[in-house]
Amino acid sequence: MARRRSALAPALWVPAGLALGLLLLPLVALIVRAPWAALPTLLSEPTVAQALALSLGTAAIATAVCLVLGIPLAFVLGQSALWPAVPRRLLRALVTVPLVLPPVVGGVALLLLLGRRGLLGQWLPFTIPFTPAAVVIAQVFVSMPFLVIAVEGALRASDRRFEVAAATLGASRFTIFRRITLPLVAPGIASGALLCFTRSLGEFGATITFAGSFPGTTQTLPISTYLLLQTDPNAAIALSLVLMVVSVVVLLTLRDRWVPGVAS
């Protein structure tokens, strides 16, 4: 045999190459044009540092909220014995709506619920919109589905009979949850939490709609980046670089963690 013939038609190489270029070249441009020398100065500018701190803080809190609320929700959804099939599937579909909903729409919806004259907001003794709390709520709204899906998937892939075995050894329900179920789905929880954090960090549409962009209180990294692009492009590029590095790090981490480590 002289030469192995490629199974792919040559005509496919052109669009495939274009697709690859479209996905990768913008990132190359970002790296090439980054003001590397000025990076330390740019990132330590008060407005930039402020946005960075606000973003990291709110994303961390949003991830914590997602964990506290999302893990129980995933368990309730995963408890197939508890639910008839139809409402369970419906509920699962509804939980994932924020994944496909345009974030701006999410922000509008949050305003209509929690705004000063919102469905719930009109009864509240305090104001939520345009505060850091609103930033966190917007982030939780868009990122919670990632956690619920990751944990529920891990739960469905895990062998529930380990819980039965633990019961025969004298373990109470809470002990079983804490020492068997939770550790077995821990890889799913970890990847879900990372996805939550990244999605929260990058949140723009729902945040600017529901929380606005007040420097220091609600102006997060992506919003700051967008605004700086008009006044201080180099600072905007520096911030973009930070967001990109975080994403790549998360991607590299998940590549190893995505497959549950307990699988033998």
Add this chain to the structure above:
Amino acid sequence: MSLAASISVPSRSVSVDVDVSPGRTLALLGPNGAGKSTVLQSLAGLVDNDGPIRLNERMLDGVEPEHRRVGYVFQDYLLFPHLTVLENVAFGARAQGRGRVAARAAATEWLERLSIGELASRRPPQLSGGQQQRVALGRALASGPELLLLDEPLAALDVEIRDEVREELAAHIEDWGGLTVVVTHSFDDVTALAADVIVLEKGRATQRGTVRELIADPATSYVRRLVASWSED
């Protein structure tokens, strides 16, 4: 010390009385699908049972599995993959509220007794089948059961090592000395592990007696076939 149980699980068409006295391990012998595992699950409280179960002086009806003190060695062992061997064996004592140090000390003793002390820090996926079986036995015994249930304890093992593991298992059960029920479809298991037998076919007992009585006078064609192929070996 004794077990007197009336097992009745209508949803699986299983109905059989099970009595065990100490030192006389009972084998539940029967073909696949006869309801053997259902009997074990009823005794352990994992499926609902209509009949009364008396274990020593306690009635187990309506008692949750975690309060029954019934140890269960599952067919595929179900060792916790995220815990070390030592943590697996210490799990029962920890779950029942004993301190970490005391539970680990007791678990170490059990591992020594089962001659697998050197495996303490390994994780279950790294163990051979025979080793996993011993850890599963140790985990069940270390939880302090009043009744030990073994579900096809040798089925998951390679044929070559079965005879050896079976002999060791018999010795460990005798050494432990508590009430034991073993489910199997192998007559080799019956002769090596048990004193009494209940033959279970389609959810009903078709023969009861000592192992010797069974060999001398098989009541059904199923038992006759098993005894015949066993005595040929």
